[in-house]
Amino acid sequence: MIMRNEVVAAINAALTSDDRVLLIEQEIMNGCTLQEIEQAFVGSKWRFHLHKSGLRIAIADIDQLHQSYKNSLDELRAMCSGLRIQDKTISKPWHALEQIRVRTEVARQARKITLVEARANRFLSHRQRLGADGGDQIAALLQGFGFEWTGADIVLELDQGEHPATREFTRDRHVTEISTGPLAEKGDHAQKLSDLRQATNGDSGDDVAVNLNRALHAVPLRDIAEVLKDTDFRYEILGTGKSFKIQKLSDLTTRFTELCGEVFEYRSALGFDDPTADHGFRSLNFREPLGVACKELAIETDRLNRYLLPTEKHLEAGDHIGEFLKDTAFRWNGDYEVERFEGENKQLLEAAIAYYSSRAVVAAPSTH
Numbered sequence: 001m002i003m004r005n006e007v008v009a010a011i012n013a014a015l016t017s018d019d020r021v022l023l024i025e026q027e028i029m030n031g032c033t034l035q036e037i038e039q040a041f042v043g044s045k046w047r048f049h050l051h052k053s054g055l056r057i058a059i060a061d062i063d064q065l066h067q068s069y070k071n072s073l074d075e076l077r078a079m080c081s082g083l084r085i086q087d088k089t090i091s092k093p094w095h096a097l098e099q100i101r102v103r104t105e106v107a108r109q110a111r112k113i114t115l116v117e118a119r120a121n122r123f124l125s126h127r128q129r130l131g132a133d134g135g136d137q138i139a140a141l142l143q144g145f146g147f148e149w150t151g152a153d154i155v156l157e158l159d160q161g162e163h164p165a166t167r168e169f170t171r172d173r174h175v176t177e178i179s180t181g182p183l184a185e186k187g188d189h190a191q192k193l194s195d196l197r198q199a200t201n202g203d204s205g206d207d208v209a210v211n212l213n214r215a216l217h218a219v220p221l222r223d224i225a226e227v228l229k230d231t232d233f234r235y236e237i238l239g240t241g242k243s244f245k246i247q248k249l250s251d252l253t254t255r256f257t258e259l260c261g262e263v264f265e266y267r268s269a270l271g272f273d274d275p276t277a278d279h280g281f282r283s284l285n286f287r288e289p290l291g292v293a294c295k296e297l298a299i300e301t302d303r304l305n306r307y308l309l310p311t312e313k314h315l316e317a318g319d320h321i322g323e324f325l326k327d328t329a330f331r332w333n334g335d336y337e338v339e340r341f342e343g344e345n346k347q348l349l350e351a352a353i354a355y356y357s358s359r360a361v362v363a364a365p366s367t368h
Contacts, residue, residue: 007027010023021057031222046059049123054235060120080147084099103154196228233247252307256304262293266290270290287337291337294321298321
């Protein structure tokens with residue numbers, strides 16, 4: 001199949017329009033290839049990421065991607081100014097409560113940065129990818145303040161030893177580079193799709209990857225999606241056409257279901273919630289893990305939606321969480337908080353800190 005200059009020109013012209021996404025997606029449905037999209041983007045400030053097995057496109061300005069990452073790091077740096085190394089000789093443990101809040105907020109900002117990084121890297125080629133040099137800017141920044149983050153919901157002082165939590169989610173795994181090769185002739189077109197279809201009958205993602213790589217050489221993206229629609233395999237194209245990642249739909253839905261179960265399990269504990277018990281601490285110990293679970297479910301839902309075909313049901317994490325909470329007085333704020341009204345959890349923590357700081361009590365419950 002010969003690269004069609006008129007299609008490349010149409011996609012290139014679309015980049016100057018506010019409707020660039022819709023216009024390029026129309027070209028995809030009309031039968032354009034990955035190579036034609038790639039060629040149209042050459043020399044521009046735009047980068048693309050194809051999802052939903054090549055049928056949908058996201059477009060980003062490369063400078064804005066880097067600026068967004070820088071801004072999130074700057075925000076983390078500002079938040080770290082509130083971190084304090086605790087006095088090891090303190091006899092009143094509630095003196096550490098304010099730092100628990102600061103350390104939790106810093107950890108959650110660090111998690112946000114990994115999401116910003118992951119999104120940016122979906123658009124960037126291997127050499128351009130954030131963290132491609134093996135450096136870890138989050139770790140370096142926190143070390144400058146005497147802390148580390150291992151992926152949990154709080155940052156810890158560097159001298160506290162080994163911790164079981166790991167940051168496995170910070171880098172894309174199982175990404176396959178798209179090899180360069182000759183454009184497919186018409187006869188190759190049908191054969192490559194046939195080989196891909198046969199590979200999807202098995203259980204090997206590696207076999208599918210090999211044949212998908214071949215099919216991506218000038219075979220229309222819509223035809224590839226048509227082959228995959230009744231299979232367990234889905235893919236996305238990363239790095240402005242330089243690599244792709246394959247996922248099994250069954251694996252994605254299993255993980256989604258597991259997280260729904262985790263949210264439901266924590267939600268069940270809300271039946272024991274009493275904001276007056278232990279001056280708010282017991283209540284927060286019910287709410288905090290639930291809020292974290294809701295956030296993780298939202299992240300996983302976004303990932304699952306990237307792989308679902310346009311004809312498959314798009315999922316909304318908020319709808320599922322709302323269903324779990326419908327018979328309670330609690331609502332999820334879309335981030336890390338599950339509470340009855342906005343700002344309630346912060347009020348409970350501040351009230352508990354004030355109480356334990358003004359009373360001659362032996363110890364205060366921990367929120368972690």
